Amino acid sequence: MKSLHLFWIAVALTIGTSTQSCTKSSATEILSDGVTIETPTANVRLKAVTDKIIRVSASPDSKFPDDASLVALPVNEIPEFSVTQTDDSVYLTTSQLKAAVDKHTGAVTFLDKNGKKILQENDESRSFKPITVEGTGGYTVTQSFLSLDDNEGIYGLGQHQSNEFNYKGKNEELFQYNTKVSIPFVVSTGNYGILWDSYSLCRWGNPDDYRQLGNIFTLYDNEGREGALTGIYTDAKGDTMTRQEPMIYFEHLIRGDLNHVVNLPRDFNFYGSKVVYEGEIEPRESGTFDFIMYYSGYQTIYIDNKPVVEQRWRTAWNPNSYKFSVDLEKGKRTPIRIEWEPNGGVAYCGLRVYAPTPDDKKNQLTWWGEMQDMIDYYFIYGDNMDDVISGYRTLTGKSPIMPKWAMGYWQSREKYNTQDEVLSTLAEFRKRRIPIDNIVIDWQHWEEDAWGSHEFDRKRFPDPKGMVDSIHAMNGRVMISVWPKFYVTTEHFKEFDKNGWMYQGAIRDSIRDWVGPGYLGSFYDAYDPDARKLFWEQMNDHYMPLGFDAWWMDASEPNIRDCTDIEYRKYLSTPTALGPSAKYFNAYALMNAEAIYNGQRGVEPDKRVFLLTRSGFSGLQRYSTATWSGDIATRWEDMEAQISAGLNFSVSGIPYWTMDIGGFCVEDRFVAAQREYNFTGKENDDLKEWRELNTRWYQFGAFTPLFRAHGQWPFREVFNIAPESHQAYKSITAYTKLRYNLMPYIYSLAGMTYFNDYTIMRPMVMDFTDDKATFDIKDQYMFGPALLVAPVYKYGARSRSVYFPEGSRWYDFYSGKMIEGGRDITVDAPYERMPLYVRAGSIIPAGGDIMSTAEESDEPMTIVVYGGNDGDFTLYEDEGTNYGYERDEFSKIRFRYDDAGSTLTIESREGQYPGMKADRLFNVVKVDGNHATPNAIKAKGQLVKYNGEKVTANI
Incomplete structure (x- = not known):
């Protein structure tokens, strides 16, 4: 100091x-x-x-x-x-x-x-409104900022599912829920960021909640009567009931009656039903109205007889929100129609709205926090967006280097029910020579009535230690699902409870879960440091002796009960050791991750920690924790939404993100199609779509920070998706192998993330901020400095538009052909291939074929140099699973390409680590306008010997 x-x-x-x-x-x-x-x-x-x-x-x-x-x-x-x-x-x-x-x-x-x-x-704009919750005082606060550039882009806020990207002029409510991860941090193209230091429910943009339709519009039913829309409910038998609906707000279960949804008719069977809400809305002012819909089942919305929301679907137990805007004229009665197929016995539907906001106010950057001691934020300035994110990590903690195996492929499903299923699945990958590193054991590996015991059901998993040893013998790793949830009958619950470390709301209200007859339990209070220590001690006693490699921290929002309103969620997780949950609503996942990270490093200090959590918060990266996007649906629009969700999450400062490739919750038509195929061996139209959806999703997933498939039945192993002769199988396996070929490049990005505070999955705007055309591109991105990734997210699409930023040249990854930047081009996207491009001046290190990161190819490492600009890349290597890099046990080899002289300089190696190759043979391949080398990472080039000393080669 x-x-x-x-x-x-x-x-x-x-x-x-x-x-x-x-x-x-x-x-x-x-x-x-x-x-x-x-x-x-x-x-x-x-x-x-x-x-x-x-x-x-x-x-x-x-x-x-x-x-x-x-x-x-x-x-x-x-x-x-x-x-x-x-x-x-x-x-x-x-x-x-x-x-x-x-x-x-x-x-x-x-x-x-x-x-x-x-x-x-x-x-x-600054405001303080006193609030008292559970005897604790605080303030509800608002703070707005005047944007000095109306055209700036704003990114971050975590991971949300409305397929929004640039948050300038938009609204987002920040709370944690399954598929929604809220991070109160934004980054601007003006090279600054704001970290809002609040743990309560927050809002970005409009500080008010969305309003019911009747508060903003005059409503008319389908016969022109004022005051409500008409609701027409038709059950599976064809019987119809009609109601007046003064609001479309059926968004949560009723507290004290968790079998029914608020405001819906109780005497109606929603299984197989169809519901229509129709009438007219009359605006009280003209302008742009911002709507938010809430949906489970199938839902389509028409305004002024036009579809403003094409049909969307979510499983009944896990609804989603989606936002859209419509321009309306004051006093003009406009038809509205909501078509809804609930697709379940308990169903959710909602439509609320913001009135028009003047542009000058809408473009302000506004934060609202429900309960804080004060307004508290950090202004972070930087030379560019990367520098701003580096400042964020200076504040909240470095992102450790994940174990190298975590960069490989993970196979998961909900769920492997037996030890034999786990081992036979991994063995099948090895038999088929499909690369894989990690297999995941999901929930309910315990006995049915013993959630939180951390003990395997020995009838289904007779030898857990032998199972883990067998996985390791196959050069695999294994992750185990651990929840912060405990049934009241377990000894672990009692250990927490006697110290006052269990949330009591679910116990008081006798909330039973969905397993078997329904069991009573709750979540532990992760805000108490001693409770966190106990949580780890229980894991250390039961799981660590078995040799597990990583931890899957599910439901860490905490999600004590699905589909309840926010007030009830707060009730179910209060009080915390620090105060009322209203004040600490969003930070549970951060506290829980600290328990595991510090716990493992305390007992096995040189084994890299790896956590995967369904929620997250600012600072999560310092605990070697990644986040996945939750129980998303298996629809094309959900795949598309993951692109913007992953990009904004990455720009929120937490670099390791992943998703359920193929989606988690499966539409009934895909389930039926797979069953028909299993019975008849015939591929119907739905199965054809299912296979193409998974193929496109795997192509996308191979170029995310963590590459992982997971979901409900049908199973997501490639050999369960399609037979070997099918183009889906061929493409999925090809991209899995490509991921491993690119491992030297990908692992170097992991090193950059730690040493340079780098971001692996990068919106185009990060690297091309001077090109304003990139500000709103949400469906393509950079994977590291070299690769432009353009996922295909439309069924049947065999081409898509790709924007190549100005001032740059690009190469087709597959053919090596060069493209000039500064324009949109419609490019080919055949079934088996996703558009993928390389920036001129890139240097990509690539390896040979391996089946896991535990293997090392005997082939020389290929160094592909893409001409047309000078290039610079540093190959990072270390032992891969320990913390030697914290002790400077690593090596860095810098490659510099001079385009004018067509020379590649390999600088003297920096550092060393146990087991490092002292002498190397590099296969240098050049791609430029005169050398359109197809499949360059597999091409034969110029061999360059390297012993750690500087060497220059003419290429």
């Missing part, structure tokens, strides 16, 4: 003719790391965290609460900074950044070192 002596020198040096030095007074107080300013609207505090990060806190109280943060880590060294003031403002200045507080309004403005404004608080 800088001494106070040096600090005061820094203050004195900034005094000039137009400023005066700040001294402690009734209005301003200088701190060792910043300054507080009393203003008429709030007490404002600025803290210098780094040269590029300033923490801003605001409170209506004269004293700030304790500085403890669940997200931000303690600062080891305070940067040199100065504090000055004028008649109107107080300034905190670092070498790179300046924050100015207006003495009259309390608004904060951020400027770069040259005095250019970057962002500024709206001086009329």
Whole structure:
């Protein structure tokens, strides 16, 4: 930490003719790391965290609460900074950044070192509304920022399922739920980010909740009567009932009666039914209305007799939200029709809306938090979007290097029911010579009534230790599903409960789950540090001796009961050890991950931790934790939504993301098609679509940070999707092998993620920020610096449009043919191949065919150089499963390509690690406009010997 002596020198040096030095007074107080300013609207505090990060806190109280943060880590060294003031403002200045507080309004403005404004608080937007929950006080807060560039792009906020990408002018409610992961962090194309340090329910954009239709429109039924829409319910027998519906709000179960959905008729059988809501809506003002629909089963929405939402589907037990906007005219009665097939006995449907918002207000960047001690956020400045994300990780923690096997292929299903199913599945992959690294044992490997026991059902898994040993003998790894859920009859529940570490709401309300006759249980309080230690101790006692390699932390939202409203979710997880759940609603997954990461490193300190969790929060990356996108559906629109979901999650600062390839919840028609095939051996139209859907999803999945298939029946193993002769089988296996060929490149990206705070799965806007055409591209992306990935997400599509950014040249990965950038091109996308391109100037290291990362190819590593620009890439290698890299046990070999001289320089190796190859043979292949080398990673090129010393080759 800088001494106070040096600090005061820094203050004195900034005094000039137009400023005066700040001294402690009734209005301003200088701190060792910043300054507080009393203003008429709030007490404002600025803290210098780094040269590029300033923490801003605001409170209506004269004293700030304790500085403890669940997200931000303690600062080891305070940067040199100065504090000055004028008649109107107080300034905190670092070498790179300046924050100015207006003495009259309390608004904060951020400027770069040259005095250019970057962002500024709206001086009329800050608000504090007192709130008391369970005897604890706090504030509901709002803070808006004036965007200084109407055309900027805003990204992040975690992972959401409405297929939105650029959040400028959009709205998102931030809470955790199955398929929805909320991270209160955004990154701007203006090279800044905001980390909103709040753990409660939050909103980005409109600080208000969506309104019921009748609050915004005058409603008319299908006979023109005012006050409601008409609801027509037709059951499977054809019997019909009609109701007046003043609102379309059937979105959650009724507390105290969890067999029924709020507002729906109780005496109607929804199995096999069809429902229509119709009438007219009359706007009270003109403009753009932002709608949010909530749906399970099949739902289509028409407004003004036009389909504004094409048919969407979600399984009955796991509904989804989707957003859309419609322009409407004041006073014009407009037809509306919602067609709904519930597809289940308990069903959900909803439609709510925001009234039009003026553009100047809509383009503001607004945060709302339900319950906080104060407004508290970090402004992060950077040279580019990567630098901003590096600042985020400086605040919240580095992302460790995942074990190398985690970069390989994982096979999972819901669920392997026996030990034999697990072992025979892995053996089948090995027999067929299909690469695989990890197999997953999902939930209910325990006895039916023993959830939380961490014990296998020995009738189905007679020898768990022998099973794990057998997997390891096949060069495989195994992940085990562990939930923070415990049945009341288990000894583990009782251990938690006697210390007050179990949430009691589900027990008080006698909520039983869906297993067998239904069992009573609840979740442990992960906010208590001693409870976290006990959670790990129980895992350490039962699972660690068996030799498991990784942990699957399911339902970590926490999801104590599906399909309840947010208020009831908070009730079911309160109080926490830190306070009411209303205040700590979103951070459970972070706390739970800490339990495992620190627990394992305490007992096996040199074995890399790997966690996969269904939820997440800011800082999750520091616990070697990845997130998957939850129990998504098996539809093309769901595959498409995963692209934008994964990109925004990655830009939220957490680099390791994955999804259920093929989707988790399966439409009945695909289930029926697979059953028919198993009986007749015939491929009907639905099975044809199912196979193409999985093929396209595998192609996409091979170019995500983690490559993993999972889902309900039909099974997702490639040999259960299609026979060997089928093009689906051929394409899926080809992309799996390609993933392993690219392992040197992919693992180097993992090294960059740790050492350089890199982001592996990258929106186009990250690398081409100067090209505004990239700001809204949400269906293609960069995988590392070299590869442009363009997934195909339409059934039957054999081409798609790809944008090649201006100022660049590109090569077709398969043919090697060159394309000039700065334009959209419709490119071929045959069934077996996804469009994939390489940026000119790229250097891609690739390996030979291997069946797992435990193997090493005998072939020379291929180095493919793509001409047309200078290139630079560093090959990273280490032992792969231990923490030697933290002890500088790794090697880096830098490759530099000079395009003008057509020379490749391999620099002297940096570092070493046990087992490292001292001498190498590189197969150098060049691709350029004169050498359109097909399948370049498999081509034979120029052999270059390398012994760790610098060498240059003419290529």
